[in-house]
Amino acid sequence: MTPDAVRPAVRRADAERNRERILAAARQGFAEPGAPLSMAEVARRAGVGMATLYRNFPGRRELLEALYTDQVDDVCAAAASVAGSPGDALVAWVHRFASFIASKHELAAELLAQTDGPGPVLDRSRERVLAAGRPLLAAAQAAGDVRGDLTLEQVLDMVIAVSAIHGDPDYSRPILATALDGLRAR
Known part of the structure; x- marks a missing residue:
């Protein structure tokens, strides 16, 4: 359900x-x-x-799905409200996505434990996040602010990989900043 x-x-x-x-x-x-x-x-x-x-x-699964869906709603809404140049707007939104990833690890893990696999809520959520972020990436690439050889999936997977590094936010924040600096067009 x-x-x-x-x-x-x-x-x-x-x-x-x-x-x-x-x-x-x-x-x-x-x-x-x-x-x-x-x-x-x-x-x-x-x-x-x-x-x-x-x-x-x-049930617990329905509560977890509602919480997760609310968090995804926030990330998607943030894509429409970021300001600045196209490159700055993309980076600001990717930082918001990184915060979402950092806060959802346990919730997503428990949600996965409640089901037999990712399921429709997680799958639909990924598609919604990608749909919200693609216009930001396209605008940043069209403006020449961001490299044109990356897809949003690759950018978000990079953020997910950085978020998997053990350490507190003070440890991982500069790693993410360095990774995001690599998005900039040269």
């Missing part, structure tokens, strides 16, 4: 508030290091009963 299938077309205002409180509590809980967050703990943090939690998210 996809998050869209869980979300009715029209919700009462109180039902929508409950759903948002559940997502906010789960988002905060999954961002904390430590033990896995139980559904009961999500309900407690959101201030809702278990019935309300399960009415909105029939």
